[in-house]
Amino acid sequence: MDFDDLDDVEATAGPQGLQEQREKLQTASWEELAAAAPFPRPKGRGFGGAKRLQKVLYLHGPGSNKLMAEKQVQAVFKNLKWVVDFELLEWHFVEGAINYKLEEIHWDPAVQKIFAPFGRPCGESYDGYMSYFSMWNESHQDETWLGPEASKMAAEGLGACGSNGYEDVLEHMAAHLAENGPYDGVCGFDMGASLAFDMARLAQEGDKRFTEKFRYLVLFSARGHRARAQLSQGSLRPKAPLQIPCFMSWSREDDSKQYSNYEELALYVHPNFRRICVHGQGHRPPNLKKGTQECELLDAFIGEMQADTFSGVQEDGPDIYKDFWLPLPREPAALPEPPMKVIVVVDPLGEHGPTAAEAKADRSRFPAQEPLEVCQKRLSIFRQVTATKCEDLLLEGWEVLSAAFQPSHVSLRWHPEIQARDSSVAYSVDAGRSRWLQAEDEVALPWSKLAEVAEQLLESLEVGRDSVALVGLGTGGIVAFALALALVRRGVLPAKLCCACPPTVWPEGAPGPGSLVTTPVSYLTCAESVAGPPWRFETSTFGPFAQRHFEDKATMVATISEEINGFR
Incomplete structure (x- = not known):
């Protein structure tokens, strides 16, 4: 996509200039979206046994x-x-080609009760529970799909290997479609x-x-495929x-x-x-x-x-997604004009979240499918992130500003209060909150209040119209985003937004796509995290977007330092 027509807008100072730039990028993105290839559907319709079936x-x-x-x-x-x-x-x-016993594929006893009548007797257990592929590191950041051959290799201790991990599954489906389609x-x-x-x-x-x-x-x-899946499945x-x-x-x-x-x-x-x-x-x-x-x-x-009259217009149902799509075309990042300041937003709640000991003591609070050692590791890493202080970061040579939360900010209800899920039942209506959605990954604070907090913090920071990069840690990540948005409203385009383990489930009223215009955004998390995809961060900018992993506090600090020092 040619962005030359944005030069005049970029030269325009103030909020109006950034708003015009965002609108031009949105229009260009939609035009590119509309020009995408039509789906290659078969000729005709009604391929069943009767004329209109x-x-x-x-x-x-x-x-x-x-x-x-x-x-x-x-x-x-x-x-x-x-x-x-x-x-x-x-x-x-x-049917899939991978055959499991009941307890091998369904770890939750409540789920086992439902599936048991549908298996095929095999000794004291059941088999005949079929899958197309197995899920390596299921529901974590590096979830990878492995077909029958790759699953066999993984079971033999060879890890996730092969070309893309599940080509045999695709070949099987292609053969079926060729014969029966x-x-x-x-x-x-x-x-x-x-x-x-x-x-x-x-x-x-x-x-x-x-x-x-x-x-x-x-x-x-x-x-779909996770961005950080093994075997390059994110591509x-x-x-x-x-x-x-x-x-x-x-x-x-x-x-x-x-x-x-x-x-x-x-x-x-x-x-x-x-x-x-x-x-x-x-x-x-x-x-x-x-x-x-x-x-x-x-x-x-x-x-x-x-x-065959599909119009694509949905009159009913949720409309919070209607303006969003992926992938977005990306505008290359420009180096910020010196001097650059770095605003660090630590977690307003300090070290928080469940502990590794709690995961062992009460397994019913955590996903039934998640191995205990994986759960303990990601909880420990999350607490390390939320306990990190501004002075822990390696940002020598920059003018570093720390967002100073007021007691009234700290006392806000940032995350939802969770009621215990009835884990004795499965697949029931209104069963309650998913155990895969950790409270710390969801923002309960209304977006209007979050914007108000950001404005108050910004007033206490000496920023002016300097180039500004922002770093957010844990819950501080969503505050750093709100601060970046407040800067955009002032006509200042942030040089960078870098967030480690920020909440990915946002409240109603959250800003629309491209709200940060072309601000480069980096989302950092550990591979063991159970946070869902950061699509809110990914769609927030028409500039570069990256998702990176770290192993512990030390590698997180090094990664943040690398992100910020890349401007030198």
């Missing part, structure tokens, strides 16, 4: 099988008028939904194995938003994954091609009830797929 492929979740998948399909679609009145959908199923739609849950999205990504990128094989997606609890995220009609649904009470994974993946679908439906039934394909908005949304989508 839709042929749909269903891909199941981890540790499931065809029998359970059939039950899930019935629960989701049984009350849809289009489906019931016209017997509209002809279902096909493909085309389909009208592909529907999936969890791992199956992620695989369906990946097939669509490859199709839009021109992979002939997946082109002209299906024309829409229905995805429940789908997530497999879409190069442009997909332009395939896509119904995407998830729950914010999901006790199997961080729901922000689902939010991030939705941003990789073109805003004119996605429908979003948030339900309250936890981690499962929802049992849609008659007369509910969720049921009507999916029914309308299926009707549009039948009539």
Whole structure:
């Protein structure tokens, strides 16, 4: 993208100039988005056994099988008028090739009770719990997908290895599509939904194995590749938003994954091609009830797929994502004019968060799927970050300013108060907060109050119109963001925003995409963190965005120093 037309705007001083620059970048981004390649759908529609019957492929979740998948399909679609009145959908199923015993794939005893009747007897346990791939370091920052061959190698102690980790899975799906396609739609849950999205990504990128094989997606609890996945799987995220009609649904009470994974993946679908439906039934394909908005949304989508009249305009449902998409085109960073000041924002609460000892004493508070030693490590690292002080950072040679919190700031309710989840049940409606969403990763403070705190802090800092870089630690990371936004409102473009373990779940009213214009943003965390994808930080700027890992306080300090000293 050519940004030469922004030169005049960059030379314009004051808030208005930065606002005009943001609007130009937003327009240029939308034009590039609109020019992305159309999805290579098959010719025609109604590929089922009857003239108007839709042929749909269903891909199941981890540790499931065809029998359970059939039950899930019935629960989701049984009350849809289009489906019931016209017997509209002809279902096909493909099982994964990795075979697990019950307790190998479902660690939570409450989940085991639900899945047990659907296995195949095998001694004192069950097997027949099938998966397409295994999840190496599941739900952590370096989660990596391993197909049957790579999973076998990993079990033999060879670690995550291979070309991309799951090419055998893609080959298996490509062979099925070649023999049985085309389909009208592909529907999936969890791992199956992620695989369906990946097939669509490859199709839009021109992979002939997946082109002209299906024309829409229905995805429940789908997530994409993590940016810091092993085997460079982070590079497999879409190069442009997909332009395939896509119904995407998830729950914010999901006790199997961080729901922000689902939010991030939705941003990789073109805003004119996605429908979003948030339900309250936890981690499962929802049992849609008659007369509910969720049921009507999916029914309308299926009707549009039948009539081939999809408009891309969602009248109902959440609209907080409507202006967001990924990936964004990036404007190269410019070196700041000297002198540069560095504002450090420590955690206003000081050292806080659960301790490693608490994780061992009360396992029910923490994700059932997470190994204890991994949980203990990430809790310990988080407490190291929140305990870090300004003088701990290696920022010699810079004029360092420390944001001074007032007692009234410290006493604010920064994070939500968590009620214990009933871990004796699974897949229940309104079961409560997900254990993957740690309280410290969510901001409870209204955005208006957060902006007020930032303005008060900025008044006490001698900044003027100097070049300013900001460093935020823990909860201080969201304050550093708010400070960066306050500087933009004053017409000062921050030279850098660098945050270590900041909250990634933000309150309503949070600023829209490109709010920091072209400020370079770096998001730092440890590989063991269970925070969801930092899509709020990633979409906040049209400048460079980077996500980096550290191992402990020492490597965090070194990484921050490297980020800031890069301006020399």
